[in-house]
Amino acid sequence: MRRSAWLAISFTLIGTVSLAQEGAPPAGPPQGGDPAARAAARDKRSAAEAAEWNKNPAPQDPRDFSGVWWTRGYDRTFRPLSDHPVSPGEAASLLPLTPLEAASRQHHLDMEKAGTPIADAPTQCFPHGVPRLVASPYPVQFVYSPGLITLLHEVAHNVRFIHLDGKPAPADTPRTFLGYSAGHWEGNTLVIVTDHFNDRTQIDEESLSHGLQLKVTERMTKFTNRFGGVEIRDLITIEDPEHFTKPWTAERLFPWRGDIHLAEYSCEENNRNAPINGISVAK
């Protein structure tokens, strides 16, 4: 599957994903005509999309996420969820940044503006980190086995293991790019708590950093949107007292994609960002 061409188109058309309400259709290109006609056209697209994606239907049980899901479009930022639509500028102002993170974020923005962006871990084919990986615009497959849910991400063949054995992380658990994830169920919501991170990944691609105290709590719930499409809502709570004055929660939605399988993705093959002149997040 030629994912790259598809993604280029989707980035252009969709741009930033809004903090979607339940069942909200994906944003489309601006169109002429009256708002009602535009809304009807969007609804028609969303219904066609759901029908296509449901060709192989999503699992019925609300706690069964097994199969392939794929977020719409791409948003390179994480922002606090708000109860009303906000502009990108307002959304950024809601981030509870410590002075350390405010300065770090400004540095990221300045470096990018100067054309010398700070290398994010995936640019060197390192695992993306969490929640950075969750934002990636590539499909993910959930695989269930006893005591374990395995998340296979197409992008750079990232793999996350969600341990459901009810035990804390082993004492010798190392700090890693993707951390140690422990999961449990609260009703039909899969709650995943991840820590034991190293400090070499970013929160988002744009500007947000984290330290060793990062703890990420994801709350994943399956729902059916008004077009019959099935989605997982992931509420992602980010805690890191060095970088944020309080925990804050972002959202991502993952539509069911019964129409696709994961493709092979080799970051290493085309790695042009290997450490050069010491500029790197490598050890």
Next chain:
Amino acid sequence: MKPRTQMLECRAPAIAAAIAGLCVVVGAPVFAATDPGANADAAPVFEQPLPGTPNFTGKWVNTRAGGRLLTATGGEPPLNDKGKAEYARRQAALKSGDHKIDPTSTCLMHGIPRLLYAPYPFLILQTTRNVNFVHEVNHTFRNIYWGQNPSADADPTYLGSSLAHFDGKTLVIDSVAFNDLTWLDYSGLPHGEKLTVQERYTLNDPQTINASVTITDPDFYTAPWTTRFTLKRQPGTSLKENVCMDTHQM
């Protein structure tokens, strides 16, 4: 890359005899726990093995990792002239210390069957939906759906395009559409894009898989040939985060 031979040595005897017989119940309609300590009530298990088939789900390691492939009778693979020349070139480079000739030296995927010989544990996840092989080495995974006769028209990839089916109690995986950027084994056995691979996995006992791989590639070999290996269950282990680009400076 640091081979984990030392780890393998201490891991292999760690197979918990206590769970023998619990790991795989042939024909049972539900998963049996593969991990001591896995709490069966902690998560619903919706994905089931195909009815009436052995369940290979669990953690495994090849008892003879690394090295060089021989035929099932211990003979040399039947390289043709082109294959012999390419193999000799690689062997000479390795002997002279030029390890950059090995494609995995730049963290490229190992290809098949070499990935199965990596000295790292891997997870087989067998479900009604598909079979996944999740390898510790450079977090490489294969995503294999049920079916037969994979299409050779697929774009060539490191791990090929695979379909799996059961032949009686044997899990059979057929793969085609490989690129020519990988080695068949750690010694440099060559292949081209016409490579087809058939893997066959049979449970010998709950802790042991008898496996074979048949290589067919008329561009580099005079005839199809088969090699055999053994996988041992590793219930006490956990797959670690292994990032080749991080540990392996180029």
